[in-house]
Amino acid sequence: MTDVLDTCDGLAESSPSSPGVEMPPDVPALRMFYLYLSAGCNLHCRHCWITPTFVHGKPVPGECLDFKLLRGAVAEAKPMGLTAAKLTGGEPVLHPEFRRIADFLTAEGLDLSMETNATLIDRDLAIHLKEKTSLARIAVSLDSADEGWHDRFRGVRGAYAGAVRGIGHLVAAGIRPQIIMSVCRENVGGIEALIELALRLDASSVKFNPVTPSGRGAEIHQQGQGLSFDELLALTHRIRGPLQDRYPIHLGGMVPPALATVKELLRYGGEGAGCHVRHILGILGTGEMALCGIGRNLPELCFGKLGKDSLREVWMTHPVLRQMRADLAGPFPGVCGDCLHAGRCMTHCLAQNYEATGKLVNVSPLCAEAERRGVFPPTRRISWGRGEIAP
Numbered sequence: 001m002t003d004v005l006d007t008c009d010g011l012a013e014s015s016p017s018s019p020g021v022e023m024p025p026d027v028p029a030l031r032m033f034y035l036y037l038s039a040g041c042n043l044h045c046r047h048c049w050i051t052p053t054f055v056h057g058k059p060v061p062g063e064c065l066d067f068k069l070l071r072g073a074v075a076e077a078k079p080m081g082l083t084a085a086k087l088t089g090g091e092p093v094l095h096p097e098f099r100r101i102a103d104f105l106t107a108e109g110l111d112l113s114m115e116t117n118a119t120l121i122d123r124d125l126a127i128h129l130k131e132k133t134s135l136a137r138i139a140v141s142l143d144s145a146d147e148g149w150h151d152r153f154r155g156v157r158g159a160y161a162g163a164v165r166g167i168g169h170l171v172a173a174g175i176r177p178q179i180i181m182s183v184c185r186e187n188v189g190g191i192e193a194l195i196e197l198a199l200r201l202d203a204s205s206v207k208f209n210p211v212t213p214s215g216r217g218a219e220i221h222q223q224g225q226g227l228s229f230d231e232l233l234a235l236t237h238r239i240r241g242p243l244q245d246r247y248p249i250h251l252g253g254m255v256p257p258a259l260a261t262v263k264e265l266l267r268y269g270g271e272g273a274g275c276h277v278r279h280i281l282g283i284l285g286t287g288e289m290a291l292c293g294i295g296r297n298l299p300e301l302c303f304g305k306l307g308k309d310s311l312r313e314v315w316m317t318h319p320v321l322r323q324m325r326a327d328l329a330g331p332f333p334g335v336c337g338d339c340l341h342a343g344r345c346m347t348h349c350l351a352q353n354y355e356a357t358g359k360l361v362n363v364s365p366l367c368a369e370a371e372r373r374g375v376f377p378p379t380r381r382i383s384w385g386r387g388e389i390a391p
Contacts (some may be wrong), residue, residue: 045141047184047211050296067097082110091117115138119163140166141179145194195243206250300320
């Protein structure tokens with residue numbers, strides 16, 4: 001079991017003309033599916049960025065990915081380089097054929113990762129995932145060590161107990177999951193208690209994701225409960241510095257590498273550096289092909305539908321994807337064009353960029369704010385290395 005699961009999984013860069021990959025030289029290999037198996041969820045989280053349907057434990061017809069469509073998509077994508085899939089949602093275990101899908105993807109030789117609230121994972125399923133599938137990484141959402149607060153944040157009584165129980169089943173089966181904490185002003189004071197809970201649960205790592213102003217999370221920010229620029233940077237440096245020094249468990253947080261300290265860069269390397277979307281295609285529960293889960297809220301970032309449109313044609317010719325690839329080839333806009341880390345950061349999270357600016361490839365909101373304030377580190381600028389900017 002790999003210790004760390006990034007929100008956006010890192011993928012090894014490889015040539016589209018590698019053996020077994022049948023792609024034109026100007027089109028990147030399609031390495032990974034993000035499978036949003038269900039557009040519904042059994043929880044009603046206040047912060048969820050893709051606003052799944054609250055289904056009271058029962059999937060909504062037409063919002064669970066059709067198995068036959070998935071099977072066809074895998075067959076079409078494997079010659080294009082497909083080697084991995086992430087199972088997510090909504091809540092992926094809500095899919096009535098979840099186990100069949102995991103078994104099928106395993107039989108197809110794909111490496112699997114998963115994001116879940118764990119409330120629907122019982123002992124039998126945990127053992128099956130460990131012993132019968134290629135699941136390599138799993139992340140479980142847990143936002144507080146305070147049961148009542150977590151349940152209120154997740155919108156369903158019993159969410160905490162269900163998550164802890166599910167984590168226990170996974171660990172007993174030999175799967176040590178990562179815990180992901182969604183952070184806002186209301187729970188930021190409970191970070192250390194959450195880390196200590198993760199240690200007691202025998203999790204492999206803890207990752208801290210600030211609530212973004214997307215989907216339901218927009219209301220949290222409107223209420224003044226989202227983390228400010230200063231709070232987010234201070235939190236990240238605290239997690240990656242003194243807290244990581246103190247606790248014997250991997251702690252992660254994702255900010256553009258230009259805003260990380262030298263110690264953090266040495267300690268974390270390229271972890272969380274940026275988006276690998278050039279090699280990823282999202283598939284929503286409705287069968288729509290999308291940039292990622294953001295397509296749930298922004299239809300312009302959906303590119304076609306399985307069973308109706310050719311996945312290969314969409315990947316090779318859709319104008320949004322072609323423009324994105326051209327923009328990612330550089331030169332990068334704004335301060336990114338003068339940043340030493342631009343080649344691996346690639347403007348960080350393209351979905352967040354789009355929501356903030358209407359452009360996928362643009363200066364990330366955090367770096368844009370740092371530049372506006374005059375606190376973007378001069379030593380991360382190419383022009384500083386040339387002696388064009390005073391330190």
